[in-house]
Amino acid sequence: MTGALAIQYLVAGLTYGTIYAVVGMGFNIIYNTTGIINFAQGEFVMLGGMIAVSLHAILPLPLAIAGAVLATMVVGALIELVFIHWLSRPTVLRMIIVTIGISILIREVALLIWGHNVRVLPYFTGNEISAIDLLGARISPQVLWVVAVCAAMVALTTAFFQWTMLGRQMRACASNQVGAAVCGLPIRRLVTLSFVLSAGMGALAGCVVCPITYTQYGMGTGLAIKGFTVAILGGLGNSLGAVAAGLLLGIIESFTVSQLPTAFKDTVSIAILLGVLLLRPSGLFGARVATRA
């Protein structure tokens, strides 16, 4: 493999990797405040792309994207308020099953609204054939958009959790819910907020990748599996770990495709990640905490 070709695959891997990273972070935000693994996470990405495509028919692109992100945030809030809010102390088993059910329902509704066809947004800058030269590899400007937007999201969320009052409250809620409640924090509202935040992130990611990967009603399942894998590998609850694991997964996948038939893309990456999981159950970047039974 020549250097330029290797860079080409690396960039393709990074593009997918940033999406996995954002989905993985979405898992973490909800997991942190509620202890719930939200399997409908991938559906937020799909909804973002789909709604943006539909809105773009009547609105300019930036407004369509903003509208899509807002609409998906509303969906996130509704999921929490309708299904999750009034359950007190649900078991892990029960919550996994409920969110899987919700993801199927969202997918079916999307199928009803948008049908089987793939939908696509125009390139944000340039078009399908414009490319930037990077060390001999040809990079689409949209790839830069994806990487930049996702990196900005990661940076902003990290800053939000680190330095804002609301972010700190959510972290307090994550580390000790009872303690946070005793201090007078509005736990229920923070939980709803975590769903809204995570839905918004997924939707924005869905909009920026739409021109490259296209959006189809069923794309959420695959993303949810990848995002979940990434979240666990990064150490559940560790957002920067999820980012690193996401990029790694994207790159492994991209180089797998260069050597093996496309059908094995998922096989190799997930097998490697499962292997890592078995050796380091707390994840690549998680603290070695007592997760053993």
Next chain:
Amino acid sequence: MRPALLRQVAAFVATVVVIQLASVAGEKAFLLTQLTMSAYYTLVVLGLSLFMGYAGQISLGHAAFFAVGGYTSAVMTTFDLGPFRSTAWVAAAGKVGLLATRTDAFGSQVLAFHPWPAMACAVLLTAAIAFAVGVPVLKLKGHYLAMATLGLGTIVYSVALGTATLGAADGISGVPPLPVLPGIAVGGNGSRIANYYVAGTVLAVSMLLLLNLVHSRVGRALRAIHGAEDAASAMGVDTAHYKVRTFVLSAAMAGLAGVLLTHYNGSIGPSEASIMKSVKYVAIVAVGGMGSLWGTLAASMVLNFLSLRGYFGTLDDAVFGTILVVVMLFAPQGILAIDLRRALRFLRPTRGAPAEPG
């Protein structure tokens, strides 16, 4: 064996017979085909019910175990060993009677494994995979098993879809019938009624074994794990050991179901390994009630039958999604466990008012 258990199984056998007689009398014997298929899917669901309901764990990869069983059996019974006839191991396998020659649909001679040794290999392979995944993962708590089984499901699906030997997207067809008794075989041109009774017998025997298991020391240990794993562990229950055993047993049942249904249909395709299939199995266990084997059996027969007959049409996935959400929100113990009187209390105008007569 406890008399209550015998009575339950006898009632099941009676139901099986009544349904058969009724279907023939009503000239709807064709329905027995879907009932037979439902019975094999029910085998998967029963194993999963044991694992979810009694051990309190979740597997999102049972379709993968089903597919491993089905594909192993399909490959072994259809892959022509004729060109390798002279190699040492093929000759040796032939001598011990593991191989059989038959004529395929195109009239050519095929030398392949006999269905019975193929079935044994398929079930053992499924159990071995479950063991290899289960031992490390079941030592961990929480979401790890969901992740690992989901990963396994994805891997098996894409391997089935991407491997030419496994027929890629077309799957494998032309799988020979599995002879059971002289004149009776699973699949092929075997009679519909005979096949129905074979499936019914497999189900009855499995129920008997499972019910015995859950009423034994193992069953009590599993319920203790489900209730409070730490407490069970403190009382000396080897929690990881019991979870692994249950997981392997439940996977082996899925593998066996895969073998039987593949022989019955004469084919298997990659859709059997899809994540949605695994999720459907989970949905059915949820409806039947965690920890109620009879409830699971009933739910599985009804839902699989309706789904196979196409009653849900294009809304098939939506039906199972709705089931998952509604049952898990309102009746996490299964629909048989709903306390009707408590549920109806919502309808009363004021709380604490005396109950209406009737």
